[in-house]
Amino acid sequence: MFDEKIVSIRNLKKSYGPKEVLKGVSFDVFRGQIIGYIGPNGAGKSTTVKLILGIEEGFRGVIEIFGKNISDGNIQFKQKIGYVPEIAEVYDNLTGHEYLTFIGELYGLDFELADYKARELMELFGVGEVYHSRIASYSKGMRQKLLIISSLLHNPDLLFFDEPINGLDANSVMIFKEIMTQLAKDGKTIFYSSHIMDVVEKISSRIILLHDGKISADGTFEELKLQNKEGTLEEIFNELTGFNEHKEIGSKFVSVVKEV
Numbered sequence: 001m002f003d004e005k006i007v008s009i010r011n012l013k014k015s016y017g018p019k020e021v022l023k024g025v026s027f028d029v030f031r032g033q034i035i036g037y038i039g040p041n042g043a044g045k046s047t048t049v050k051l052i053l054g055i056e057e058g059f060r061g062v063i064e065i066f067g068k069n070i071s072d073g074n075i076q077f078k079q080k081i082g083y084v085p086e087i088a089e090v091y092d093n094l095t096g097h098e099y100l101t102f103i104g105e106l107y108g109l110d111f112e113l114a115d116y117k118a119r120e121l122m123e124l125f126g127v128g129e130v131y132h133s134r135i136a137s138y139s140k141g142m143r144q145k146l147l148i149i150s151s152l153l154h155n156p157d158l159l160f161f162d163e164p165i166n167g168l169d170a171n172s173v174m175i176f177k178e179i180m181t182q183l184a185k186d187g188k189t190i191f192y193s194s195h196i197m198d199v200v201e202k203i204s205s206r207i208i209l210l211h212d213g214k215i216s217a218d219g220t221f222e223e224l225k226l227q228n229k230e231g232t233l234e235e236i237f238n239e240l241t242g243f244n245e246h247k248e249i250g251s252k253f254v255s256v257v258k259e260v
């Protein structure tokens with residue numbers, strides 16, 4: 001494990017109108033860590049990531065990336081970041097080749113290198129045959145693979161993945177998990193936001209649980225297991241978020257569905 005601090009957040013607060021979404025979030029992330037960033041819907045996970053990336057503005061507290069305060073106006077740090085958003089806008093009328101070489105060039109790669117890397121990575125991810133097809137014709141999983149590749153073309157040091165395996169088949173998920181492990185071993189730092197608890201449990205070197213705008217757990221899966229009486233991450237999640245009404249809500253839901 002490396003001891004270089006890659007992301008440092010101090011007392012981060014963010015409100016939308018009267019609603020305080022982040023109520024003072026602090027953590028340090030070190031090089032080579034895979035952070036499973038989890039929490040209930042609307043907890044503020046994407047908001048945290050967007051603030052770190054500078055996509056969203058207007059916060060209180062301090063965010064430092066690669067040791068530099070992001071509020072100092074220098075956006076150089078963005079060149080070393082890769083991002084797969086939960087919902088992404090891609091240019092549907094472009095082919096995979098056109099889109100990826102465009103993204104690669106935006107990140108400063110030569111066209112030839114971007115084209116070579118994009119083609120190789122598409123091949124390796126099992127979608128080489130659609131490299132020259134329009135993105136509009138891609139299946140959900142193919143689009144997701146395109147997004148993952150576009151986030152990695154420039155060999156970034158810090159990655160933010162928001163539900164990256166949405167739509168990927170089981171074999172592709174295995175490849176993706178292996179890619180994450182290898183990247184972390186190479187010293188890349190990964191922020192991984194997902195609701196698929198068994199993958200988060202297996203892949204993360206550290207899990208941060210955000211609940212009600214604050215961090216309610218931070219540690220390795222083993223540490224979280226020791227601190228809580230439950231066994232799987234899904235159960236720990238339910239316990240820490242104080243949720244045990246799934247049976248009751250499920251029954252009520254179905255009884256309303258049956259009302260005709």
Ligand SMILES: Nc1ncnc2c1ncn2[C@@H]1O[C@H](COP(=O)(O)OP(=O)(O)OP(=O)(O)O)[C@@H](O)[C@H]1O
Nearest residue numbers: 016017021039040041042043044045046047048086
């Ligand atoms: N642009 C915005 N304007 C107003 N409210 C917003 C905006 N963006 C996010 N919010 C609110 O902030 C809260 C946190 O949203 P966020 O998308 O960060 O949650 P999340 O933890 O990523 O949720 P999910 O697991 O559902 O993706 C929600 O209540 C959401 O409605």
